[in-house]
Amino acid sequence: MLWEWLVMPQGLKNVPATFNRTVSHVLRPLRAFAPSYFDDIFVHSRAEDGLSAVDVHLRHLRKVFEMMRENKLYANLKKCVFCAPEIPVLGCYVSKSGVRADPEKISSICSWPTPKNQTELRQWLGLANYLHKYTKDYAGLIQPMSSLLKKDVAWDWRPEHQDVFDAVKKSLASAPVLMLPDTSRPFHVVCDASDFAIDVLSCSLMLRVVSAS
Structure with a gap:
């Protein structure tokens, strides 16, 4: 059967x-x-x-x-x-105003203590990487910390690493609301690269309606 x-x-x-x-x-x-x-x-x-x-x-x-x-x-x-008016979607909140990071995720990242070894740093970067789009020049910013995760590199947490660690936290604490794409406007692709990172940006130019000085 x-x-x-x-x-x-x-x-x-x-x-x-x-x-x-x-x-x-x-x-x-x-x-x-x-x-x-x-x-x-x-x-x-x-x-x-x-x-x-x-x-x-x-x-x-x-x-x-x-x-x-x-x-x-x-x-x-x-x-x-x-x-x-707003719903959670994959770790972010989406509304007609745009996309903002989940406050709970930001709180988890910002309350994380200073890493004491590669495992703790890798765990923290795993959280921070998910919200990398809310931090300007993220890949270049975290490069000093990423270098500590390379094979055969001894753990040596220095002041410059702490500065980067604090800078990422500060950036996420004031994370902007990202606008939703306007498909009625043309899109532009902007590319850049360095020795340790590449960057690709898809954007549309917004028209200035009123300006004054």
């Missing part, structure tokens, strides 16, 4: 990729306002055609729910957030 799973069981190594591919395929017709990442669906809406943002949002939610029902996908109501 042969048995066949009715649904994919947990524990198989290809479950995450298969599930992500399935959800992406199901929601493909709605991706303009409902992108997904694994089991998270982010529905975003704005006022249009004389309707308020809330009315448009409710319309979008209905389309998402109908698509989920047709494909037997189920949502956990306790984990759902509706009509929120």
Whole structure:
């Protein structure tokens, strides 16, 4: 007698990729306002055609729910957030104003004590690297600390390393809100490189409306 799973069981190594591919395929017709990442669906809406943002949002939610029902996908109501001005997305908070870093992650990084060995430094950099886009010239800034992680390099924490450590903390403590890309404007790609880092920036120029001096 042969048995066949009715649904994919947990524990198989290809479950995450298969599930992500399935959800992406199901929601493909709605991706303009409902992108997904694994089991998270982010529905975003704005006022249009004389309707308020809330009315448009409710319309979008209905389309998402109908698509989920047709494909037997189920949502956990306790984990759902509706009509929120800001939502957490992969360690950041996204709103119409832009993308800001998660305050809890910033607090964890800024409260981290001075590393005493390579393991502790590697752990701290693992946290800080996740929010590197909020620190200007991050790769160049941390280069002195990164050099301590090279093979066969003896641990020697000097004042210059402490200065860099404190500078990254200070930068993240005042992390800016990053603007969302405006696809109606042309994008420019800016590149730079040095002996120990490369930098690529995709940006769009904002028009100055009013200026005074």
